[in-house]
Amino acid sequence: MALGVDYARQDCSLARALEVVGERWTLLILRDGFLGVRRFSDFEAHLDISKAVLSARLAALVEAGLLARSEAAGHREYAVTERAHDLWPAIFALTQWGEGLSERPPRRLFEHADCGGRVAPDGRCTACGLVPAPADLETRPGPGADPTVRDDAVSRALRTRRRLLDPLPLR
Amino acid sequence: MALGVDYARQDCSLARALEVVGERWTLLILRDGFLGVRRFSDFEAHLDISKAVLSARLAALVEAGLLARSEAAGHREYAVTERAHDLWPAIFALTQWGEGLSERPPRRLFEHADCGGRVAPDGRCTACGLVPAPADLETRPGPGADPTVRDDAVSRALRTRRRLLDPLPLR
DNA sequence: GTTTTTGGTTCGTTCACCAGACCACGTGCG
């Protein structure tokens, strides 16, 4: 969070974590990365984020080792790294808490690919009891999703069932 | 996060969550609440946060139903609500991820009060396998804690073993 | 060889955060 002034003086791991992922947009960018977004223009279209800020955040996340940049044919790609996988439980927990904020049914469901069980808010598969890694999860829109609010290519691609971390089939 | 412009246009629970707890300082204030901090001046001393921002954050958290304000003898108190308890897994997950950012051993340990087992990064008690609620946790400084960085009353009180949510014995 | 796509940078404005000054209210104390 801009590590403004005082976070550094906290002897606290939460403050350390927030120095890395606490800035505006950072967690949303990483979540999109888990959902399979890879390209600058796709992050931009899906998040409605200013290019300048997106550029800065991507650079910071690469610097922090949470995204890996690669040059593909004609463009760059940013993929979440192995190291970022450890952050998934925190992102998932926060997302599930966000689901609870409204009365609506869940906007997005996560299921354990191996056994098909739904993943509970604590990250555990309700069918087999395990806590699946992000690569073992599939996601699809839940009954509370509202397909009318957004109509970018990423949002459309996410209306089908997708395996986490798999690049989205865009263009 | 100031719900600046575009978070509202996201059909996404993570964005909803960040609208409530994504602003700078908010999660640190809530964590302090779980640790037993209750009074304006104690939050202020422990976090080195500007009074204006602390005032705004406390009001927003009361508004969101995550803190409850009460008038005690000669002062006000802010206690984390039942509703905020649901946020503990997310705070804990982020904290544990922050621990992993450095090579040092953990700065703070969490133990299951009922059975004495250590709580793993996924929130589960390593002894009994349950996921204890915050009220069933005890915390104490870990081997990686650095008692020299801060010397306010809250930091001193947190050097002993404490039950979460219990008000800190200050003054 | 011109246009389009991609991934940016630059610019001026707006807005949040900052430290520090100030303040209203209640309590304690001489």
Next chain:
DNA sequence: CGCACGTGGTCTGGTGAACGAACCAAAAAC
């Protein structure tokens, strides 16, 4: 009673970050 002090703020001016819009360079497409 009168005044300092503790508590929990608000107000102000300055600074830095985020914003939208415009511009741009390299590479690919046509």
